[in-house]
Amino acid sequence: MKPHFICGLRQWARGMSLSLLLLGIVALPSSAQDGGRKLKTGSQPEYPQLARQFKITGTTRLELLVSAEGKVKNVKVLGGSPVLVRASVDAVNKWVYEPAAKDSTILVKFDFTGEQ
Numbered sequence: 001m002k003p004h005f006i007c008g009l010r011q012w013a014r015g016m017s018l019s020l021l022l023l024g025i026v027a028l029p030s031s032a033q034d035g036g037r038k039l040k041t042g043s044q045p046e047y048p049q050l051a052r053q054f055k056i057t058g059t060t061r062l063e064l065l066v067s068a069e070g071k072v073k074n075v076k077v078l079g080g081s082p083v084l085v086r087a088s089v090d091a092v093n094k095w096v097y098e099p100a101a102k103d104s105t106i107l108v109k110f111d112f113t114g115e116q
Helices: 004-017 049-053 082-092
Strands: 019-022 026-029 039-041 058-066 072-079 104-112
Touching: 049 082, 058 082, 072 082, 082 104
Parallel strands: none
Antiparallel strands: 019 026, 026 104, 058 072, 058 104
C-alpha cells in the first residue's frame, strides 16, 4: 500500500504533465498519459466575457472519463471558479481522443490568466 502523499504527488505530477501553455490564456493537454491516449480534436475554452469584465483569473481542474472510442463520457470538477469551470466543461465535452482498448481517466488543468 502506497502512502497517500506519494499517490497524491504522482496524481498531481501526471496532471501537470498533461498541460501546455497555449496563447498565454489557457493550458490545454497535449496528450493523455493514461494508456497513451492522445487528444485527436479539441479546442481551448473561451475566456468568458463575465470573467474578462471582472478580471477573474484562476485555474480549473477537471477529471475526464473517456470511453474506449475516445468520447468524453463524464466530467468531474475538481476545482476552480464557477465562471471559469463552465467554460472548461463546455470545451472538454467536445473533445475526442484516440481510441483505446478501455476507458481512461484523464486529469486536465486550465490556467485562465486573462492575457491576450
